[in-house]
Amino acid sequence: MRPLGFYRFILCMLPVVHFLLHVGLGMGRVAPDLLAVGLLLLAREVRTGTAAGIGFFLGLTEDAFSLLAFGANALACTLLGVVGSRSRELFVGESLLFLVSYLLLGTWLRAALHWVVAGDDVRRDAVRTLVIEGPIDAGYAALVGVLLLVVTGAWRREPST
Amino acid sequence: MPPFEPDQFEPRGRRELVLSLLFIALSGVLIVLPSSAQEQVAGVFRGTVLAPFILLQESLTQARIRAVDTAELQERLDAATAALSAQRTLLNENQRLRELLDLRERAGPGFRSASVIRAGTRGSESMILLDVGRDDGVQVYDPVVSPEGLVGVVREVSSSTSVAMDWTHPDFRVSAMTLDGEAYGFVEARHGAFREEDRLLLDGIPYYTTLEEGTAVVTSGRGGVYPRGILVGAIQSLAEAEAGWRRGYWLVPAVRPAAVTHVLVMTAEASPSGEPRPGEEGMEAFWGIWADPPEDTLTPLLETDIPGALETIEEPDGVPEVDPDAHLDPDGPGQPDSSPDEDTGSGGGGIGP
Numbered sequence: 459m460r461p462l463g464f465y466r467f468i469l470c471m472l473p474v475v476h477f478l479l480h481v482g483l484g485m486g487r488v489a490p491d492l493l494a495v496g497l498l499l500l501a502r503e504v505r506t507g508t509a510a511g512i513g514f515f516l517g518l519t520e521d522a523f524s525l526l527a528f529g530a531n532a533l534a535c536t537l538l539g540v541v542g543s544r545s546r547e548l549f550v551g552e553s554l555l556f557l558v559s560y561l562l563l564g565t566w567l568r569a570a571l572h573w574v575v576a577g578d579d580v581r582r583d584a585v586r587t588l589v590i591e592g593p594i595d596a597g598y599a600a601l602v603g604v605l606l607l608v609v610t611g612a613w614r615r616e617p618s619t
Numbered sequence: 620m621p622p623f624e625p626d627q628f629e630p631r632g633r634r635e636l637v638l639s640l641l642f643i644a645l646s647g648v649l650i651v652l653p654s655s656a657q658e659q660v661a662g663v664f665r666g667t668v669l670a671p672f673i674l675l676q677e678s679l680t681q682a683r684i685r686a687v688d689t690a691e692l693q694e695r696l697d698a699a700t701a702a703l704s705a706q707r708t709l710l711n712e713n714q715r716l717r718e719l720l721d722l723r724e725r726a727g728p729g730f731r732s733a734s735v736i737r738a739g740t741r742g743s744e745s746m747i748l749l750d751v752g753r754d755d756g757v758q759v760y761d762p763v764v765s766p767e768g769l770v771g772v773v774r775e776v777s778s779s780t781s782v783a784m785d786w787t788h789p790d791f792r793v794s795a796m797t798l799d800g801e802a803y804g805f806v807e808a809r810h811g812a813f814r815e816e817d818r819l820l821l822d823g824i825p826y827y828t829t830l831e832e833g834t835a836v837v838t839s840g841r842g843g844v845y846p847r848g849i850l851v852g853a854i855q856s857l858a859e860a861e862a863g864w865r866r867g868y869w870l871v872p873a874v875r876p877a878a879v880t881h882v883l884v885m886t887a888e889a890s891p892s893g894e895p896r897p898g899e900e901g902m903e904a905f906w907g908i909w910a911d912p913p914e915d916t917l918t919p920l921l922e923t924d925i926p927g928a929l930e931t932i933e934e935p936d937g938v939p940e941v942d943p944d945a946h947l948d949p950d951g952p953g954q955p956d957s958s959p960d961e962d963t964g965s966g967g968g969g970i971g972p
Binding site for chain 1: 635650662668745
């Protein structure tokens with residue numbers, strides 16, 4: 459049985475992998491949004507304020523490349539961290555179905571928040587962004603995130619030590 | 620997933636709430652910061668946390684560029700050498716004529732080649748990182764071009780890197796004209812349904828000026844940012860018209876920013892005579908396009924009596940004859956258009972197939 463530390467280590471590595479794929483390898487949208495996946499899972503491990511801080515830092519890091527809507531990622535990720543952390547009070551989250559649903563909804567929420575916060579210059583068609591691309595990107599990120607957790611053995615149903 | 624632990628965070632509820640609100644407020648402040656402050660914050664993150672990732676992509680881009688077929692590179696080198704040797708005689712001739720007319724030497728732009736690094740993160744659209752910076756002579760508002768035409772402009776410069784926006788950026792504007800200088804207007808970006816459908820709009824064309832499809836549009840040199848003659852695109856179709864007032868035309872962009880991996884930054888290099896910028900220096904020949912020379916500018920010069928001037932001009936050997944008609948040359952710079960009859964421009968520019 460793997461210790462809890464390994465699970466958290468994997469969660470911390472997800473944003474690193476995200477920047478490695480997006481920035482280091484320049485894969486762009488081909489790579490999944492592992493930043494949101496990592497943040498959503500990390501948020502359930504820490505206090506609300508800490509989750510907001512993690513979201514703020516990760517969002518600001520992503521904003522370092524944003525000429526068009528600086529701060530939009532920071533705000534979206536901060537809010538996502540808060541929501542993710544507070545979701546602990548509503549859902550226990552022991553099942554694979556919950557994990558997939560949580561990641562899917564959370565990743566879509568991040569895209570939606572960014573769309574709302576970003577200015578008119580950046581904002582594109584709502585239907586295409588939120589109804590077509592958003593769910594596809596969210597599903598892709600959730601699938602890859604869950605696969606990563608399962609393959610590395612970081613996720614399991616049994617209580618850890 | 621670890622087990623649920625419901626109680627451990629509860630006693631600090633108020634503190635956590637305040638902390639959350641603080642971070643949310645900070646995020647809001649970031650959005651309303653002046654762009655210069657935003658760029659400073661972004662620069663700090665790019666130079667620290669993200670530096671390893673940027674370096675990695677820079678290395679990969681360099682490796683990709685080096686992997687270009689050597690035969691293709693040799694072909695380009697041969698073409699460049701041929702063009703250069705043909706123009707050397709013209710340069711000498713030009714210099715002698717300038718000396719005779721007591722004209723100052725024109726300032727030419729300096730070019731710094733740069734690799735393009737793309738972040739690929741949410742919100743980073745329209746932004747490119749370049750691996751040249753202040754140490755290479757790059758300054759804010761230096762134009763970024765590729766062999767195909769105008770890519771964008773430098774927005775932020777650090778010592779060894781710079782940030783540029785490409786023409787898909789909502790703030791992008793450039794004063795442009797048709798190649799023959801008949802019509803002037805402003806070019807701006809318009810978003811399509813998908814990013815691949817982003818295109819350019821040439822606006823402010825006088826209502827009674829009709830531009831034919833395929834007419835080449837170049838920078839006009841007005842505004843002091845872009846030198847005259849950088850290829851922007853070609854007329855595609857009429858976009859909008861206000862009766863009796865103005866017309867707007869869709870352009871086929873000369874450059875698709877997503878496909879660009881290597882660019883040239885046009886730096887302001889002073890000429891020996893001390894001119895600061897290449898603002899008046901036409902760049903048409905760089906993109907293999909020519910316009911009909913305005914007759915009124917040539918006639919006085921031809922009528923001027925310059926004793927001994929014609930005797931000192933030697934007939935250049937091996938210089939290709941340039942078609943005086945205006946064309947975009949699909950074969951690249953230095954190659955005269957072989958089909959002048961296909962020119963569809965309104966007495967001026969046209970674009971190749």
